[in-house]
Amino acid sequence: MPAAPTVPANTPRLGAYRDQTIPGRFTGRTVVVTGAGSGIGLATALRVAREGGRVIAVDLSAANLDQLVAAHPDLDLTAVVADITGQAGVDAIVTGAGGEVYGLVNCAGLMDNFAPVGEVTDAEFERIMNVNVWGTLRTTRALIGVMGTEAGGSIVNVGSMASLGGGAGGVAYTTSKHAVVGLTKSTAVMYAAQNIRCNAVAPGAVMTPIPKNITSQHGGRVIGPLLAATMPSLARPEAVAATICFLLSDDSANTTGAILTSDGGWGAQ
Numbered sequence: 001m002p003a004a005p006t007v008p009a010n011t012p013r014l015g016a017y018r019d020q021t022i023p024g025r026f027t028g029r030t031v032v033v034t035g036a037g038s039g040i041g042l043a044t045a046l047r048v049a050r051e052g053g054r055v056i057a058v059d060l061s062a063a064n065l066d067q068l069v070a071a072h073p074d075l076d077l078t079a080v081v082a083d084i085t086g087q088a089g090v091d092a093i094v095t096g097a098g099g100e101v102y103g104l105v106n107c108a109g110l111m112d113n114f115a116p117v118g119e120v121t122d123a124e125f126e127r128i129m130n131v132n133v134w135g136t137l138r139t140t141r142a143l144i145g146v147m148g149t150e151a152g153g154s155i156v157n158v159g160s161m162a163s164l165g166g167g168a169g170g171v172a173y174t175t176s177k178h179a180v181v182g183l184t185k186s187t188a189v190m191y192a193a194q195n196i197r198c199n200a201v202a203p204g205a206v207m208t209p210i211p212k213n214i215t216s217q218h219g220g221r222v223i224g225p226l227l228a229a230t231m232p233s234l235a236r237p238e239a240v241a242a243t244i245c246f247l248l249s250d251d252s253a254n255t256t257g258a259i260l261t262s263d264g265g266w267g268a269q
């Protein structure tokens with residue numbers, strides 16, 4: 001099995017980022033965050049809640065959500081244990097939100113095994129598409145009907161550098177993250193008149209526990225050196241959460257249908 005790609009020793013790591021909050025930015029607003037039990041989703045849920053939002057924190061992991069809520073009794077965090085790939089899961093999210101929703105961050109996602117098109121199995125392709133595309137679609141479809149009143153609504157989809165090119169994952173992950181771009185742009189156009197914006201963030205490499213299981217020899221041989229040669233920095237999840245919160249908030253009121261990188265300059269190369 002090929003080794004996971006490594007970042008060159010001289011690469012600047014965990015690019016400088018100072019935690020801050022913008023008090024009251026989400027006061028009076030309900031924001032659903034999927035994948036809130038870990039990594040980028042967890043950092044986003046905390047930042048929204050610290051800025052006054054009522055957060056519906058969604059994840060498969062009950063243990064992680066319990067820990068999140070228990071550690072922050074001062075914040076308005078409602079845990080919803082749900083699988084976004086099924087109707088029962090998205091129904092539970094709508095019930096947990098309990099009415100009008102301002103924001104949705106579709107962050108739950110999986111990485112693939114780096115398999116190229118000639119190798120990928122139906123099971124692997126379906127596993128990735130089911131969460132990254134179908135889960136994002138199902139959650140958005142379920143919530144869009146309770147978004148977009150006078151206060152408007154804002155959806156942020158989490159893409160990847162694999163939304164923009166073919167050199168950051170296998171065929172399943174790359175296809176899924178390109179599909180997220182299509183979902184984002186279609187939603188932005190279709191719901192502009194309802195005052196609902198939809199944007200995507202394209203993170204570079206982020207220090208999270210996302211499971212990496214690179215079993216494809218071919219994929220590891222091709223993509224590994226590409227990542228090692230081009231990846232400029234490894235970001236803290238809070239730095240990506242800051243970009244998501246910009247897109248989620250009125251700070252980006254004039255922006256919809258955009259794919260905004262949060263990648264330490266990776267995409268500029």
Ligand SMILES: NC(=O)c1ccc[n+]([C@@H]2O[C@H](COP(=O)([O-])OP(=O)(O)OC[C@H]3O[C@@H](n4cnc5c(N)ncnc54)[C@H](O)[C@@H]3O)[C@@H](O)[C@H]2O)c1
Nearest residue numbers: 035037038039040059060083084108109160205206208210
């Ligand atoms: N970590 C990176 O370097 C990186 C880079 C680019 C994009 N991303 C994207 O960012 C997003 C978050 O990744 P992360 O690194 O924070 O990962 P993570 O594994 O730390 O967090 C993802 C969370 O999603 C949850 N989840 C997975 N499937 C789910 C399902 N069916 N229903 C509900 N919850 C589910 C997991 O339980 C987990 O808590 C993903 O969409 C990923 O593709 C990550």
